[in-house]
Amino acid sequence: xxxxxxxxxxxxxxxxxxxxxxxxxxxxxxxxxxxxxxxxxxxxxxxxxxxxxxxxxxxxxxxxxxxxxxxxxxxxxxxxxxxxxxxxxxxxxxxxxxxxxxxxxxxxxxxxxxxxxxxxxxxxxxxxxxxxxxxxxxxxxxxxxxxxxxxxxxxxxxxxxxxxxxxxxxxxxxxxxxxxxxxxxxxxxxxxxxxxxxxxxxxxxxxxxxxxxxxxxxxxxxxxxxxxxxxxxxxxxxxxxxxxxxxxxxxxxxxxxxxxxxxxxxxxxxxxxxxxxxxxxxxxxxxxxxxxxxxxxxxxxxxxxxxxxxxxxxxxxxxxxxxxxx
Numbered sequence: 001x002x003x004x005x006x007x008x009x010x011x012x013x014x015x016x017x018x019x020x021x022x023x024x025x026x027x028x029x030x031x032x033x034x035x036x037x038x039x040x041x042x043x044x045x046x047x048x049x050x051x052x053x054x055x056x057x058x059x060x061x062x063x064x065x066x067x068x069x070x071x072x073x074x075x076x077x078x079x080x081x082x083x084x085x086x087x088x089x090x091x092x093x094x095x096x097x098x099x100x101x102x103x104x105x106x107x108x109x110x111x112x113x114x115x116x117x118x119x120x121x122x123x124x125x126x127x128x129x130x131x132x133x134x135x136x137x138x139x140x141x142x143x144x145x146x147x148x149x150x151x152x153x154x155x156x157x158x159x160x161x162x163x164x165x166x167x168x169x170x171x172x173x174x175x176x177x178x179x180x181x182x183x184x185x186x187x188x189x190x191x192x193x194x195x196x197x198x199x200x201x202x203x204x205x206x207x208x209x210x211x212x213x214x215x216x217x218x219x220x221x222x223x224x225x226x227x228x229x230x231x232x233x234x235x236x237x238x239x240x241x242x243x244x245x246x247x248x249x250x251x252x253x254x255x256x257x258x259x260x261x262x263x264x265x266x267x268x269x270x271x272x273x274x275x276x277x278x279x280x281x282x283x284x285x286x287x288x289x290x291x292x293x294x295x296x297x298x299x300x301x302x303x304x305x306x307x308x309x310x311x312x313x314x315x316x317x318x319x320x321x322x323x324x325x326x
Contacts, residue, residue, distance in 0.1 A: 035081050039102075047104035047197035051114075052096050054084040054190045060093040073191075085118075086188040092128070094190055095175025100135065103164045107197045110161040111174050114191040117151050121187025128178045132160030135170025146188070154191065161198060216303040216312050222295060230312050236305035243288045 029040035036056040042049050054070075061067040062084065069085040084094065103109060111132050117124075127143035134140070140160030149155055159174050174193055178185065218225065238247040292299050303310045 029076075031075075031079055035075075035079060038075075042197055045104075045107060045197040047107045047109075048102060049194070049196040050098065050102065051192050051194050052098055053081050053192040054094075055082040056192075057084065057094055057096040057190070059084055060091055061089055081191075083192075084190040086186055086190075088184055088186045090182055090184050091179050092185055092188075093175065093177040093179060095173060095177075096193065097171050097173045098193075098195060099171055100162075100164055100169045103169075103195070104197065105164050105166055108161060108163050109195055110198050111159040111172070112156045112194045112196070113159060113174075113176060114154055114156055114194060115149075116154050116189040116191070117146060117149055118187040118189065119151050121146075121151065123183050123185035124188075126178055126181035126183060128176055130157060130159045130176050131174070132162075133173040134160075134162055134168075135172065136168050156194075159193070214303075214305045214310060216305075216310060218301045218312050219298055220292070220295060220301060221298050226293070226295075228312055230303075230310075236303045236310040239302040239304065240292070240299060241302070242299045243285070243292070 026039075026041045027043060029038050031038050033056065036053050038051040038053070040049050041047070059068060067087055067089045069087055070082045071085055072080040072082055075081045086092070100109075113130065124146040127145045129141060129143050131139060131141040144157055157176075159176075162172070176190075218228070220226065239245065291297075301312075303312065
């Protein structure tokens with residue numbers, strides 16, 4: 001259940017001092033690599049999210065002040081980032097790369113450019129090519145016109161999407177470019193690329209609201225119980241009475257996972273600024289969670305859903321024979 005080493009190191013090496021409770025900065029976002037990247041947890045899917053800012057990109061002619069400017073803009077009340085502002089260029093090529101090992105396994109991710117067109121932008125009659133290269137060698141590519149995009153406001157263009165699987169992790173590469181027309185272009189501002197889970201995993205209630213909710217209780221006795229399929233809607237709370245754990249509805253969003261996946265959906269972390277007493281309590285809680293996953297003794301998992309949209313699969317075809325599940 002514990003965090004991977006990169007997550008622990010990330011908070012220790014964050015650009016700002018982390019002095020809040022462990023999860024708060026992860027929801028708000030942590031900047032690192034001199035404000036060239038940002039990491040946060042998406043509350044809807046509880047998946048890892050990243051933004052790679054333009055300063056971390058490879059930009060053709062990017063260091064030539066005749067063609068590109070790098071103004072700083074305020075990203076938060078305390079953090080400034082550099083954006084890439086196109087002054088003039090006929091050969092447009094902008095891109096970067098990212099290691100998918102830091103993403104949440106089992107989730108479908110999208111890669112999205114965040115950009116803006118200035119009021120005096122010009123030269124966008126030819127479509128721009130967007131491309132995503134995946135670790136397995138597959139490529140996703142499409143063209144999109146910027147002519148009708150809004151001016152002076154940020155907009156997004158999806159480059160592609162992919163499923164995160166351990167056997168296919170590695171480096172993804174993403175780029176945008178226009179090199180065929182030979183025409184001069186100006187006025188594009190590139191903020192960066194967001195790599196985030198798609199919200200199709202978020203479960204919503206459909207149809208009429210039931211008169212009664214649904215409470216599903218499962219006694220975990222062996223490793224087979226950890227592999228049971230679970231559908232948890234975003235209205236369901238999760239309870240484990242043996243360790244006094246209760247997560248209110250909406251905390252984890254909607255998930256299609258397993259019992260083990262529900263327990264491992266995310267770990268807990270702490271920075272160097274956490275006092276020894278709170279650190280000790282977190283470590284104790286983490287140790288008790290690990291005991292549950294190792295099934296050192298039976299434990300109880302409860303899904304309590306006001307809209308009755310959650311489900312834990314039985315181990316047999318006939319739910320009546322599954323006495324662990326009520």
